[in-house]
Amino acid sequence: MSKFIKALSLSSALTSALIASSFAVTASAQEIDRQGEGRLFYNTIKIPAGAETLYLSGAGASPQADGTYGNMEQQTVNTFEKFKASLEEQGWSMSDIVQVRVFGVAGEDGTFDFAGFNAGYTQFFGTEENPMKPVRSVVVINDLVVDGWLVEIEIRAARVPQ
Secondary structure, eight states: OOHHHHHHHHHHHHHHHHHHHHHHHHHHTOOOEEEEEOSSOEEEEEOOTTOEEEEEEEEOOOOOTTSOOOOHHHHHHHHHHHHHHHHHHTTOOGGGEEEEEEEEEOOTTSOOOHHHHHHHHTTTSSSSSOOOOOEEEEEEESOOSSTTOSEEEEEEEEEOOO
16 A cells, blocks of 8 residues: 555544544533523523433421421422432532422412422522522422422432533
């Protein structure tokens, strides 16, 4: 084989390797795309291919020392504190949360305590410590499995490997 053909083959192989590596960098450089930012949540979040996901089952507050679960804000804070601890134990963070689904018990007047829920929720999202916000759904219901719970929350988290 002539030196010219060998050089051309080597050049072609290097070009192919360079192109392949640039695709790999592009694919890993993709980020989670958050659109439609509101005060408390985003309207859409797009998770790129190859992202890691983590789903945490519905949870509610732990009983306080007196055996009660507290008001809506207290229960919301306690529940998100438990999620934060679970995430951190697994090497994740609250900023990785992309979806929050809330099941809230209606009061005697048939309404959900959004003010109390949001007072707890805003301690974890859209803050200096965690400027990220998830997409969010709130479903108002008559009761939950655990007597005393006013809210049950489930989360989904996603992150792009570095």
